[in-house]
Amino acid sequence: MKVQKILVVCLGNxxxxxxxxxxxxHLVKERGLIQSIELDSAGTGAYHIGSDPDRRAQQVCxxxxxxxxxxxxxxxxxxFDSFDYILAMDSDNQEALKKIxxxxxxxxxxxxxxxxxxxxxxxxxxxxxxxxxHEVYDMLYRAANGLLxxxxxxxxxx
Ligand code: 4NP
Numbered sequence: 001m002k003v004q005k006i007l008v009v010c011l012g013n014x015x016x017x018x019x020x021x022x023x024x025x026h027l028v029k030e031r032g033l034i035q036s037i038e039l040d041s042a043g044t045g046a047y048h049i050g051s052d053p054d055r056r057a058q059q060v061c062x063x064x065x066x067x068x069x070x071x072x073x074x075x076x077x078x079x080f081d082s083f084d085y086i087l088a089m090d091s092d093n094q095e096a097l098k099k100i101x102x103x104x105x106x107x108x109x110x111x112x113x114x115x116x117x118x119x120x121x122x123x124x125x126x127x128x129x130x131x132x133x134h135e136v137y138d139m140l141y142r143a144a145n146g147l148l149x150x151x152x153x154x155x156x157x158x
Contacts, residue, residue: 037151
């Protein structure tokens with residue numbers, strides 16, 4: 001399989017998308033896919049460029065055995081050429097991305113969470129408490145597994 005590059009995107013790139021990136025890196029290692037899948041995250045906003053992930057995001061991920069290593073960056077036009085999959089955390093992020101450029105594989109992250117019902121948004125946990133980060137972690141963990149299953153299925157035999 002040709003290396004598949006995945007970009008996960010939220011607003012600030014300090015909460016949801018670095019958590020998603022950390023979870024995906026963990027699952028990619030667990031599934032023995034490190035030769036096949038590359039990961040990065042970015043934000044549609046510029047507020048936190050250069051910042052470490054939010055402390056609560058780091059704490060919740062660490063409690064599940066995942067160390068977050070990322071400095072926030074803003075999404076660029078060139079990302080649309082270099083990434084095979086772009087995953088938006090919510091419909092606002094998705095709309096902001098669509099305004100930058102078209103992409104064949106731009107999806108909502110939670111569309112790969114088999115337990116998601118009508119609402120496919122990963123809620124922004126920034127203004128809430130730590131429990132919101134645990135909830136986001138669980139959603140992202142399910143969605144990350146679903147996304148990897150989807151990519152492997154789509155690329156099987158390619
Ligand atoms: P994120 O959360 O998009 O999941 O990184 C946010 C972080 C910061 C802000 C908003 C959302 N902010 O407005 O500063």
